[in-house]
Amino acid sequence: MKKLFTPLSNGSVTSPQGYYASGVISGIKKDKAKDIALILSEVPAEVAATFTTNQVKAAPVRVSMQHAKNGRVLGILANAGNANACTGLLGLKNAMQMTETVARELNAKAKEFLVCSTGRIGINLPMTKVISGIKKAVKALKADGGLDAAQAIMTSDSKHKSYAIEFEIDGKKVRVGGIAKGAGMIHPNMATMLAFITTDAVIDKKSLQRVTEDAVEMTFNRISIDGDTSTNDTVIVLANGKAGNNPIRSQHPSRELFRTALTHVMKTLSRMIVEDGEGISKVVEVCVKGAASAREAKAAAQSIATSALVKCSWCGGDPNWGRIMDAIGYSNAKVKEELVEIYFDGLLAVSNGRATKIPVKRLKTVMAKRNFTITVQLHLGAGEYTILTTDFTEKYVEFNKGE
Amino acid sequence: MKKLFTPLSNGSVTSPQGYYASGVISGIKKDKAKDIALILSEVPAEVAATFTTNQVKAAPVRVSMQHAKNGRVLGILANAGNANACTGLLGLKNAMQMTETVARELNAKAKEFLVCSTGRIGINLPMTKVISGIKKAVKALKADGGLDAAQAIMTSDSKHKSYAIEFEIDGKKVRVGGIAKGAGMIHPNMATMLAFITTDAVIDKKSLQRVTEDAVEMTFNRISIDGDTSTNDTVIVLANGKAGNNPIRSQHPSRELFRTALTHVMKTLSRMIVEDGEGISKVVEVCVKGAASAREAKAAAQSIATSALVKCSWCGGDPNWGRIMDAIGYSNAKVKEELVEIYFDGLLAVSNGRATKIPVKRLKTVMAKRNFTITVQLHLGAGEYTILTTDFTEKYVEFNKGE
Numbered sequence: 112m113k114k115l116f117t118p119l120s121n122g123s124v125t126s127p128q129g130y131y132a133s134g135v136i137s138g139i140k141k142d143k144a145k146d147i148a149l150i151l152s153e154v155p156a157e158v159a160a161t162f163t164t165n166q167v168k169a170a171p172v173r174v175s176m177q178h179a180k181n182g183r184v185l186g187i188l189a190n191a192g193n194a195n196a197c198t199g200l201l202g203l204k205n206a207m208q209m210t211e212t213v214a215r216e217l218n219a220k221a222k223e224f225l226v227c228s229t230g231r232i233g234i235n236l237p238m239t240k241v242i243s244g245i246k247k248a249v250k251a252l253k254a255d256g257g258l259d260a261a262q263a264i265m266t267s268d269s270k271h272k273s274y275a276i277e278f279e280i281d282g283k284k285v286r287v288g289g290i291a292k293g294a295g296m297i298h299p300n301m302a303t304m305l306a307f308i309t310t311d312a313v314i315d316k317k318s319l320q321r322v323t324e325d326a327v328e329m330t331f332n333r334i335s336i337d338g339d340t341s342t343n344d345t346v347i348v349l350a351n352g353k354a355g356n357n358p359i360r361s362q363h364p365s366r367e368l369f370r371t372a373l374t375h376v377m378k379t380l381s382r383m384i385v386e387d388g389e390g391i392s393k394v395v396e397v398c399v400k401g402a403a404s405a406r407e408a409k410a411a412a413q414s415i416a417t418s419a420l421v422k423c424s425w426c427g428g429d430p431n432w433g434r435i436m437d438a439i440g441y442s443n444a445k446v447k448e449e450l451v452e453i454y455f456d457g458l459l460a461v462s463n464g465r466a467t468k469i470p471v472k473r474l475k476t477v478m479a480k481r482n483f484t485i486t487v488q489l490h491l492g493a494g495e496y497t498i499l500t501t502d503f504t505e506k507y508v509e510f511n512k513g514e
Numbered sequence: 515m516k517k518l519f520t521p522l523s524n525g526s527v528t529s530p531q532g533y534y535a536s537g538v539i540s541g542i543k544k545d546k547a548k549d550i551a552l553i554l555s556e557v558p559a560e561v562a563a564t565f566t567t568n569q570v571k572a573a574p575v576r577v578s579m580q581h582a583k584n585g586r587v588l589g590i591l592a593n594a595g596n597a598n599a600c601t602g603l604l605g606l607k608n609a610m611q612m613t614e615t616v617a618r619e620l621n622a623k624a625k626e627f628l629v630c631s632t633g634r635i636g637i638n639l640p641m642t643k644v645i646s647g648i649k650k651a652v653k654a655l656k657a658d659g660g661l662d663a664a665q666a667i668m669t670s671d672s673k674h675k676s677y678a679i680e681f682e683i684d685g686k687k688v689r690v691g692g693i694a695k696g697a698g699m700i701h702p703n704m705a706t707m708l709a710f711i712t713t714d715a716v717i718d719k720k721s722l723q724r725v726t727e728d729a730v731e732m733t734f735n736r737i738s739i740d741g742d743t744s745t746n747d748t749v750i751v752l753a754n755g756k757a758g759n760n761p762i763r764s765q766h767p768s769r770e771l772f773r774t775a776l777t778h779v780m781k782t783l784s785r786m787i788v789e790d791g792e793g794i795s796k797v798v799e800v801c802v803k804g805a806a807s808a809r810e811a812k813a814a815a816q817s818i819a820t821s822a823l824v825k826c827s828w829c830g831g832d833p834n835w836g837r838i839m840d841a842i843g844y845s846n847a848k849v850k851e852e853l854v855e856i857y858f859d860g861l862l863a864v865s866n867g868r869a870t871k872i873p874v875k876r877l878k879t880v881m882a883k884r885n886f887t888i889t890v891q892l893h894l895g896a897g898e899y900t901i902l903t904t905d906f907t908e909k910y911v912e913f914n915k916g917e
Contacts, residue, residue: 164844196836197868212679232837232840342836426911432635436600448600509906511830
């Protein structure tokens with residue numbers, strides 16, 4: 112089968128036509144690393160977004176929710192090093208001032224910019240630094256600035272996360288590119304996770320929002336590092352129409368293609384986030400099959416993926432499947448112990464709820480790898496859910512102990 | 515106020531009148547430590563019990579649920595080093611054989627004994643060792659054998675847990691004593707936790723079950739170490755009536771006194787379990803007040819107590835209250851950010867959802883202690899819930915990594 116999508120080398124948010132980006136040092140981060148990112152479309156773009164489900168929403172989340180609602184936007188402004196969360200009315204004012212500043216510099220309106228912050232909660236933004244940083248970011252905008260922007264949104268990430276692909280819609284070349292940051296507080300319903308996606312596809316707002324929600328549900332919402340859902344999570348997709356394809360609309364076959372492309376980019380970015388989780392040593396795909404419903408499959412998979420004991424056993428390479436049985440047993444999924452099968456990659460470790468004859472040594476060989484899959488078959492129905500998660504390590508604790 | 519209850523020195527399950535106990539080495543544990551415990555009442559005792567809510571219930575749990583249902587019982591048999599969970603029909607047969615063996619040795623009926631197991635999941639019991647261990651345990655029964663029994667139910671516990679009190683009902687001396695084991699898989703709805711309580715009080719089965727459930731709800735169900743609810747958790751209360759008090763019945767004022775006494779013993783044992791959690795360095799009381807309902811207070815408290823990030827910050831002594839705001843925000847409790855107050859012991863760190871002027875140094879002084887309290891006031895109603903929990907440490911991970 113011909114590959115649908117061609118990955119682009121050094122692909123990022125500036126890979127699609129008509130986008131500029133930058134990443135600069137404003138001084139918010141103590142270590143003088145890039146901490147302000149700006150993405151700009153040369154023409155107003157349709158925008159779709161999903162935000163954290165946490166009731167405690169950071170100020171920039173509340174501002175961006177407003178700005179994403181109506182009309183087209185020009186770009187996204189983000190800072191790292193400070194979450195601007197739990198900062199009250201002053202925080203809200205500061206988030207608004209960020210959009211006003213970038214708008215003034217670019218002769219646009221504040222509502223044409225979305226704003227994001229990531230970093231520690233509960234500290235007011237150093238606005239003098241932020242404002243001069245924004246001015247610097249506007250001056251630094253470049254047609255190949257996507258990687259700079261990817262670096263500027265990093266917090267505890269060890270590397271920047273960036274990806275783009277090209278494909279065709281009705282003979283027109285279309286590109287989708289994205290950058291993301293992750294590392295801690297990563298759990299379905301959005302993580303301390305920012306992901307900015309750009310495309311030059313022509314697509315209406317309603318379709319864009321719909322495919323964005325579908326793609327987020329299949330990707331960013333199915334990763335978990337530590338089970339904590341952050342106050343700042345945001346995924347934003349901009350579509351500026353520069354590719355000149357026939358408009359992607361509901362009922363149009365190209366919508367399915369675009370959805371697949373967007374999902375592919377988000378899936379790649381979300382895996383990069385998990386692979387770069389704070390202090391982790393294993394990336395584990397947890398797949399629950401045969402649940403009574405999809406919702407129950409999700410409950411069982413999440414219970415496994417957030418069990419401290421299960422995650423510790425992964426860290427040590429110990430095929431302690433009893434902890435997996437325990438975790439599904441206390442989940443909200445219906446479980447009949449005597450029907451359960453558990454696979455480590457392809458190896459059947461548990462059948463009818465009991466240990467098989469497989470030598471523990473062979474299971475340990477699977478768990479010695481950095482990446483493996485745990486599949487749980489409940490034999491109660493057709494519900495299925497997969498989540499990408501990590502182990503729990505001493506390094507994670509060490510990393511998250513102090514300031 | 516005069517103290518209601520007098521703690522007894524070396525108090526345990528053999529402190530109340532008419533109980534014998536033992537703890538012996540059968541060889542189930544690799545390190546030749548005591549691993550079979552037996553508690554016997556010299557006359558049939560009323561029994562009340564609560565069991566794990568995990569759907570995957572160990573074989574002994576299923577047997578004990580049956581035996582606790584009807585009639586009086588003579589005692590409790592327990593082994594450590596093997597959970598006899600996920601062991602199928604053979605596991606059930608083995609658990610039944612344990613009760614049959616002890617009954618035969620004591621000229622009683624199998625259904626007069628409850629049976630418990632704790633240890634690794636998924637391995638068949640070495641029945642030859644178990645059976646000779648049971649015979650040995652019967653021979654070793656002593657009127658002061660409670661501490662031996664407490665030692666024999668330990669798994670990863672660093673010390674045995676034992677406590678007893680004396681008080682008066684209508685001028686008659688009544689005693690309540692207990693032993694427990696904990697360490698890992700500790701989370702409300704019962705933990706890898708066994709607790710056996712004896713009393714010489716005269717009380718009918720219905721009243722005993724009712725006060726037991728009330729007391730468990732206020733004590734063992736309000737502790738959490740790692741958020742994992744085990745397959746084997748069991749609390750059993752025996753009441754043999756040897757104290758000769760006027761029967762404690764519903765509507766009788768002594769029932770409230772007995773409930774308070776039982777709660778006091780269970781609370782003491784449950785705190786011992788948390789204090790001895792695997793690899794922990796802090797014991798933290800999380801108290802949520804002012805929630806819209808008691809159920810929501812519980813949801814918020816549990817969300818804090820199970821957040822990996824919050825627990826890591828406790829380990830490091832970092833007063834990172836932003837993670838607490840985050841955890842309540844994604845809980846199922848209604849939260850209005852602008853109303854939230856957070857206290858570290860008595861110190862107000864957050865008011866109206868924002869940092870107060872309190873110096874971080876003072877908050878760090880609180881967190882430097884081994885024991886402190888986090889109080890969250892939501893200002894939305896009268897719902898209240900307290901949970902006793904621990905930090906997450908590198909040692910916890912190290913401890914739970916391997917075999």
